[in-house]
Amino acid sequence: MSDSPGPSDPADILLVEDNPGDVRLTREAFEEGQIANNLHVATDGVEALEFLHQRGDHVDAPRPDIVLLDLNLPRKNGDEVLAEIDDDPVLSRIPVIVLTSSEAEEDVVQSYELQANAYLTKPVDPAAFIEIVRSFQEFWLSVVRLPPMESDDVE
Template sequence: MLKTIHILLVEDNEGDILLTRVALENAAIDFKLSIASDGKEAIDFLSKANGFADREMPDLTLLDINLPKKNGHEVLAFMKKNESLNHIPVVMLTTSSSQNDIDMAYANNASGFITKPSDLSEFLNAVAGTVQYWIDKINHSA
């Protein structure tokens, strides 16, 4: 039996949160979604600090780059430098198509980089396909 995948979505745009949830539901993915609305909240969640002590660690993180308080690159670097977090796949999910952002994400060991398409069906397919890929990898390594 496949486990329910726990996804941490780090996103400050309510519309993109809703679209990501719809993409996962439309793909019939068995998921639990936790939301962090800024980079500091994501780090607190992952560190189990400031009210997040009882939260289970995610199996996968979808991480925007342009976030308040701490940006996605800072969150990614924090995760990959922390022994208890560095195994969690992190897919950057962002409007940025900057080569600098892409290079920096992969230099910090991002597992993938998706530029959010402006077309709704492309966005839904990109999120669902990427998450399904990681679910398959996670379930086969368990």
């Protein structure tokens, strides 16, 4: 049994994003931040679920402390990924933050109905995008207390 990351432990973050520019901006924001983290990237919904379920090429993947999820993804969209996470008693303990360009009210409502923990809209401006990621990092990895991550034997 391992607890959520402490102040000196790097957090494992799964970024589910198919836009290489947004992946680069997110990496830059995390690198400039003061909080240690390991950023893992899945470029579509199927790969994200493989990572989360530790299947296929991701058998040795760590269980992430947080998932940053885009909604507009190839193969399986963000809503489908959220639904699968919500249906799994182990995965449903992982905080999922939707980080997407959609400002549509129905996307916000649907994400929360599927148990997303937060919904952030990506700004178009790269500097503003980096600031959003930094704010996320500070809040979710410094302020919020996350549930302990345990092995698959949740009671």
